Amino acid sequence: MPLRLEYPTEPYSTVKRLKDRANYSLKTIHKIVNSCPMLHVSFQSPNSPFPAVLPMIGQMGSFKRPSADVGEVLDLYLHGYVSSRIMNLARAPSSSPSEATSSTPSPDAGLPITVAASHLDGLVLALTPNTHSYNYRSAVLFGHAQPVTDPAEKLYAMELITNSVVPQRWDNSRIPPNAAEMQSTTILRVKITTGSAKIRSGGPHDEKVDMDDEELKGRVWTGVVPVHTSMGEPVEAEYNKVGKVPEYLEEWRKEMNIEGEAFAKTQASKEMGAE
Amino acid sequence: MPLRLEYPTEPYSTVKRLKDRANYSLKTIHKIVNSCPMLHVSFQSPNSPFPAVLPMIGQMGSFKRPSADVGEVLDLYLHGYVSSRIMNLARAPSSSPSEATSSTPSPDAGLPITVAASHLDGLVLALTPNTHSYNYRSAVLFGHAQPVTDPAEKLYAMELITNSVVPQRWDNSRIPPNAAEMQSTTILRVKITTGSAKIRSGGPHDEKVDMDDEELKGRVWTGVVPVHTSMGEPVEAEYNKVGKVPEYLEEWRKEMNIEGEAFAKTQASKEMGAE
Numbered sequence: 001m002p003l004r005l006e007y008p009t010e011p012y013s014t015v016k017r018l019k020d021r022a023n024y025s026l027k028t029i030h031k032i033v034n035s036c037p038m039l040h041v042s043f044q045s046p047n048s049p050f051p052a053v054l055p056m057i058g059q060m061g062s063f064k065r066p067s068a069d070v071g072e073v074l075d076l077y078l079h080g081y082v083s084s085r086i087m088n089l090a091r092a093p094s095s096s097p098s099e100a101t102s103s104t105p106s107p108d109a110g111l112p113i114t115v116a117a118s119h120l121d122g123l124v125l126a127l128t129p130n131t132h133s134y135n136y137r138s139a140v141l142f143g144h145a146q147p148v149t150d151p152a153e154k155l156y157a158m159e160l161i162t163n164s165v166v167p168q169r170w171d172n173s174r175i176p177p178n179a180a181e182m183q184s185t186t187i188l189r190v191k192i193t194t195g196s197a198k199i200r201s202g203g204p205h206d207e208k209v210d211m212d213d214e215e216l217k218g219r220v221w222t223g224v225v226p227v228h229t230s231m232g233e234p235v236e237a238e239y240n241k242v243g244k245v246p247e248y249l250e251e252w253r254k255e256m257n258i259e260g261e262a263f264a265k266t267q268a269s270k271e272m273g274a275e
Numbered sequence: 276m277p278l279r280l281e282y283p284t285e286p287y288s289t290v291k292r293l294k295d296r297a298n299y300s301l302k303t304i305h306k307i308v309n310s311c312p313m314l315h316v317s318f319q320s321p322n323s324p325f326p327a328v329l330p331m332i333g334q335m336g337s338f339k340r341p342s343a344d345v346g347e348v349l350d351l352y353l354h355g356y357v358s359s360r361i362m363n364l365a366r367a368p369s370s371s372p373s374e375a376t377s378s379t380p381s382p383d384a385g386l387p388i389t390v391a392a393s394h395l396d397g398l399v400l401a402l403t404p405n406t407h408s409y410n411y412r413s414a415v416l417f418g419h420a421q422p423v424t425d426p427a428e429k430l431y432a433m434e435l436i437t438n439s440v441v442p443q444r445w446d447n448s449r450i451p452p453n454a455a456e457m458q459s460t461t462i463l464r465v466k467i468t469t470g471s472a473k474i475r476s477g478g479p480h481d482e483k484v485d486m487d488d489e490e491l492k493g494r495v496w497t498g499v500v501p502v503h504t505s506m507g508e509p510v511e512a513e514y515n516k517v518g519k520v521p522e523y524l525e526e527w528r529k530e531m532n533i534e535g536e537a538f539a540k541t542q543a544s545k546e547m548g549a550e
Contacts, residue, residue, distance in 0.1 A: 011322070012320060012324075037409075038409075040315040040328060040393070042317040047286070048287035049387050049417075050287060050387050050389045051317040051318065051319055051326040051387075051389050055391065055411070085291070114325045114328045116315050116328040116329075120312050120504075123440055123441060125444065126512075127448060127449050128449045129433055129434075129445060129448055129450065130459070132448075134312075140328055142324075158404055162404040165407065166398060166500075169400065169407075172495060173401075173407075173495050174491050177405055184405070203510070203512040203513060210449060211514060216449050217516040217517075218517065219517070220447060220448050220449060220517065221447075222512035222515045223510050223512045224509065224512075225507070225510075226507035226510060227312075227504060227507075228505055229503075229504060229505070230504070230505040231501065231502055232536050233501070234496075234499065234500050235498050235499045235540065235544055236496070236498035237498045237499075238478060239497065240492070240497045240498055241489070241492040242496040242497075253500060260505075265507055265508075268510040269510055
């Protein structure tokens with residue numbers, strides 16, 4: 001059985017409230033990140049009173065060992081509507097404040113960023129507003145981002161990310177990217193420092209005083225409304241010339257819809273600990 | 276016709292890439308935020324090299340004028356798994372660095388935070404990996420957060436937020452909250468400084484060289500897979516004593532599913548500007 005790796009619990013990464021929901025397993029965290037179609041990437045921008053938050057697409061992977069399991073030590077590759085701001089900051093020779101005085105690049109060189117991946121799995125409806133909750137899986141990763149410069153690594157990450165949107169899509173599109181496309185594409189590699197996850201599943205939990213109130217229980221419906229992401233019927237482009245939607249796309253879409261619905265339903269009754 | 280208000284474009288809030296997707300209208304931004312079941316809240320935590328990002332539940336509102344339209348100047352109320360960290364930071368007499376030397380509270384007193392709300396509306400599949408995209412609606416708000424101390428305002432925000440999860444849920448649960456519940460509930464009010472939105476809709480856009488390649492167009496399926504959030508059949512709690520799922524919940528659930536699916540489909544063919 002493979003080693004079950006965990007991220008170290010740093011002061012900024014440790015779940016302090018509702019600790020029974022905390023999870024530090026690389027596998028658990030990486031799976032939440034890899035199945036999240038939109039990540040929220042935050043970093044401190046100089047001369048701004050507020051941190052920046054950008055929605056981006058990303059995926060965990062290992063360029064040096066592409067066959068690595070999801071539970072192993074991996075890098076996060078980010079691609080998306082990368083503003084020049086985040087790219088310029090990440091490109092700076094030493095954008096980590098703690099490294100500002102160092103003359104040689106260190107393992108934590110790069111822009112310090114925080115990446116959040118969150119899935120909503122259900123609305124948990126309890127007897128009182130205060131005991132309402134969500135079923136969810138949320139992960140956060142902390143690390144240092146630098147632009148990928150090696151064309152082979154960039155290509156690896158582009159394929160990884162494209163196939164995370166639709167499996168097998170890379171091979172089913174016009175590849176390889178030409179020189180102009182390679183140049184215009186921006187990929188950040190995030191060396192992970194640590195991370196954590198928080199997961200809630202199961203039904204509502206109410207206080208004893210309300211649970212003992214039979215009139216209340218007969219009046220307020222309690223339970224979970226499962227929530228999942230659905231993909232509708234594909235809408236072809238005006239210039240599409242492929243007769244029918246290809247199988248790799250349709251089968252995956254239908255399977256994801258069925259699996260997503262079933263998963264949210266399972267989470268609704270899978271108890272993980274009290275409120 | 277009401278005034279169409281826009282947020283000011285500050286250097287940190289201005290959309291710099293793909294400007295035709297930018298939107299600064301209060302109404303557009305507030306609608307994206309209010310329909311987002313999970314917001315991502317970021318702030319700089321002292322003694323941490325990385326910004327903090329928390330998934331939270333929130334809603335725009337006006338305590339002083341509850342009937343205010345969604346396009347008017349509003350506050351953001353946040354509730355959720357508020358770590359003691361964010362609460363303590365927001366509770367500090369002057370947590371805004373720029374106000375550290377001031378002796379009187381100012382309009383921008385409170386913790387500087389950034390709130391992101393993002394909806395994925397579709398997978399946009401084009402001829403090349405580089406021209407792939409998402410249809411999405413994403414908004415970001417910048418402001419200063421302080422805990423709500425007035426019990427009446429707290430109650431207003433609790434009702435607002437509960438009803439954002441399921442409309443009419445507040446009145447259909449055990450209210451009002453008792454003293455202990457009022458005490459344990461943490462609500463942050465965010466005074467908004469500015470904000471922006473970025474929206475993409477429509478089909479894929481490819482480069483002329485690929486569009487002219489008939490073999491390619493006959494081989495690669497192009498179009499949009501619409502994406503929306505679905506709510507499955509409610510799963511009752513073990514202690515539920517209400518015979519059937521109440522109408523306010525079932526009708527809303529079914530309506531949201533139909534509307535969500537239709538909206539994502541509409542966005543798939545609603546052109547908003549080139550890639």
